[in-house]
Amino acid sequence: MNAAALLRAERVAVRYGRVDALHPLSFAAAPGSLTLVLGPNGAGKTTLVKALAGAAVLRSGRVFLGDEDISWVPAHRRVARGIALVPEGRGRLPGLSVFDNLVLGWHAAGRGRRGERADALDEVLALFPVLKERLDQDCSTLSGGEMQMLAIARALLAKPQVLLLDEPSLGLAPLAVARVYEALAILIANGLSMVLVEQKAVPLRGARETTIVLQNGRAVFQEERRPTVEELASLYLGERAA
Amino acid sequence: MSPRTRARIEFWVLALMLACVILAPFVGSRLVVYDLTVTALYAMVVVSLNIVLGLAGQVSFAQTTFMAIGGYGSALLTTALGLDPWAALALSALLALAAALVIGVPLLRLRGHYLAMATFALALGTNSFVTAATPLTNGSIGISSVPPLQIGDFAFDDARSFYVLSWVACIGSMGIFALLAHSHIGRAWRALATGQEIAQSLGIDVTAYKVLAFAIGAAIASVAGSLYVEFTSFVGPDLYDIGIVLNVLLMLFIGGRGSHAGPVLGAAILTFAPQFLAGLEQYQNLVFFGFLLLLILTWPSGLFGRVRDSGPIELMLPIWLRRRRSAESP
Numbered sequence: 001m002n003a004a005a006l007l008r009a010e011r012v013a014v015r016y017g018r019v020d021a022l023h024p025l026s027f028a029a030a031p032g033s034l035t036l037v038l039g040p041n042g043a044g045k046t047t048l049v050k051a052l053a054g055a056a057v058l059r060s061g062r063v064f065l066g067d068e069d070i071s072w073v074p075a076h077r078r079v080a081r082g083i084a085l086v087p088e089g090r091g092r093l094p095g096l097s098v099f100d101n102l103v104l105g106w107h108a109a110g111r112g113r114r115g116e117r118a119d120a121l122d123e124v125l126a127l128f129p130v131l132k133e134r135l136d137q138d139c140s141t142l143s144g145g146e147m148q149m150l151a152i153a154r155a156l157l158a159k160p161q162v163l164l165l166d167e168p169s170l171g172l173a174p175l176a177v178a179r180v181y182e183a184l185a186i187l188i189a190n191g192l193s194m195v196l197v198e199q200k201a202v203p204l205r206g207a208r209e210t211t212i213v214l215q216n217g218r219a220v221f222q223e224e225r226r227p228t229v230e231e232l233a234s235l236y237l238g239e240r241a242a
Numbered sequence: 243m244s245p246r247t248r249a250r251i252e253f254w255v256l257a258l259m260l261a262c263v264i265l266a267p268f269v270g271s272r273l274v275v276y277d278l279t280v281t282a283l284y285a286m287v288v289v290s291l292n293i294v295l296g297l298a299g300q301v302s303f304a305q306t307t308f309m310a311i312g313g314y315g316s317a318l319l320t321t322a323l324g325l326d327p328w329a330a331l332a333l334s335a336l337l338a339l340a341a342a343l344v345i346g347v348p349l350l351r352l353r354g355h356y357l358a359m360a361t362f363a364l365a366l367g368t369n370s371f372v373t374a375a376t377p378l379t380n381g382s383i384g385i386s387s388v389p390p391l392q393i394g395d396f397a398f399d400d401a402r403s404f405y406v407l408s409w410v411a412c413i414g415s416m417g418i419f420a421l422l423a424h425s426h427i428g429r430a431w432r433a434l435a436t437g438q439e440i441a442q443s444l445g446i447d448v449t450a451y452k453v454l455a456f457a458i459g460a461a462i463a464s465v466a467g468s469l470y471v472e473f474t475s476f477v478g479p480d481l482y483d484i485g486i487v488l489n490v491l492l493m494l495f496i497g498g499r500g501s502h503a504g505p506v507l508g509a510a511i512l513t514f515a516p517q518f519l520a521g522l523e524q525y526q527n528l529v530f531f532g533f534l535l536l537l538i539l540t541w542p543s544g545l546f547g548r549v550r551d552s553g554p555i556e557l558m559l560p561i562w563l564r565r566r567r568s569a570e571s572p
Contacts, residue, residue, distance in 0.1 A: 053443065054442075055439055055442060055443070074447075075442040075443065076441075076442050076445050076446055076447045076448065077445075077447075079443065079444065079445035080445055084443070085443040086443075087439060087440055087443050091437065091440040091443065092436075093432070093433050093436045093437070093440060094436060095432055095436070095500070096429065096432055096433065100429050100432075103426070103429065104429055104430065104433055104444045104446075105444060107426055107430075107444075107445070108444045108445030108446075109445075110445070154444065155443075158444070158445060
């Protein structure tokens with residue numbers, strides 16, 4: 001396995017009650033790489049990112065960040081170590097302003113790494129200028145696309161080494177999806193490692209990338225290339241379609 | 243209504259209430275002064291619940307438990323051990339804080355209804371315990387002639403001086419609430435109130451923050467409990483009856499969870515309602531609960547609730563009669 005891997009999962013498995021949500025899965029994400037996790041509903045994609053973020057308890061296997069075994073580091077401590085999760089459904093926090101949301105993200109980076117608040121905020125607001133006009137607004141008044149951008153900005157303020165995104169395009173208008181992917185492309189170009197969960201193939205490309213296709217909690221495809229449309233169809237629909 | 247308008251209205255209501263509180267001893271009857279003292283002390287308990295429920299989003303019926311620790315702490319430490327009433331008040335608050343930490347760690351792993359039920363059990367248990375533990379608490383007879391609080395030679399043993407003391411304490415607790423609400427801790431609490439998983443993904447130690455809210459709330463409720471006992475110089479199990487918990491919750495829900503002005507307003511409404519409705523005799527409760535039902539139907543998040551939802555009543559109206567709201571964009 002890649003010795004220079006930034007985030008490494010070793011035979012990671014998760015079980016909910018008596019259901020195996022994720023069968024042992026291994027992968028390594030190099031610094032500045034894109035790991036695309038595809039699969040239909042209920043395939044275990046969210047479970048995989050939750051296991052990486054610490055929000056799901058591992059049944060077996062280990063997770064490494066750099067050389068460090070973080071399998072038993074609780075979710076809230078993994079953030080300061082550099083694993084930030086943008087949860088499914090965009091993590092709307094009604095009652096909190098856009099500014100409050102961003103400050104929460106900035107705090108999450110931990111005292112040593114977060115730097116000056118104004119500088120950190122300026123940096124992410126340069127990436128998502130829409131948010132600058134909405135700083136005082138309650139985040140529940142944002143549109144879906146704006147909220148997704150806020151969720152990403154919030155996660156970025158935590159100064160992650162690896163950004164985990166759980167279906168950022170879910171329920172967004174095509175134009176909003178395009179905007180979100182534009183921003184993600186810039187982040188990848190700047191060398192951020194990303195684990196991206198989606199249901200459909202995405203236009204996003206990384207210099208180094210791996211695609212994992214999950215089906216019923218198992219990796220049915222894991223290669224450093226994208227599956228073709230025909231492959232994807234047969235992987236999603238099972239053997240009969242092949 | 244924009245958040246800014248709402249904040250402005252809240253500010254003026256607070257200012258108006260402060261003016262009433264300052265003027266009342268000069269113009270009000272003794273009964274009004276008495277009721278306002280009770281309002282101040284209950285408002286403190288409501289503020290303590292507002293930290294736990296309004297900010298951190300954890301339903302707790304346990305505020306009377308901590309009031310009882312304060313009340314019985316003050317009574318026992320002064321009468322049995324001869325401690326200074328101030329020292330007894332402070333020691334009881336520390337005890338309540340410690341109790342909240344010990345109880346909170348296992349209890350606050352529960353969520354929603356389960357947490358509500360566990361704290362409800364705690365409230366029921368508190369009342370039974372102080373009734374049953376006769377050697378310590380003197381059972382249902384209670385402990386009387388609790389010595390008054392003193393500064394030098396000045397004793398807070400008449401209605402006027404206690405009025406001032408209780409309002410100073412109440413405004414102090416509101417100040418603590420405001421400081422917490424606008425700090426990073428308040429932000430983290432409001433985040434975890436909406437979603438524990440989102441809070442976790444923002445590096446917030448969910449259990450630690452919940453326990454912190456519970457503990458701060460416990461200390462404030464304990465001080466209110468101590469002051470109440472100092473006010474009446476008596477403590478008994480009836481002060482911690484389950485009905486009191488429900489009243490405190492009602493005060494918060496009427497006033498508005500998470501707001502600054504809500505707790506005092508809610509406490510005032512519930513304390514003064516029986517007097518305003520006294521003329522109605524046996525229909526008193528009927529009218530009061532009718533009013534309550536109407537309030538919940540029109541203002542589900544309370545008079546000063548942060549989130550202004552459409553109440554069910556509003557949803558029954560034809561669309562052109564409903565309050566104009568900024569439509570949520572897709």
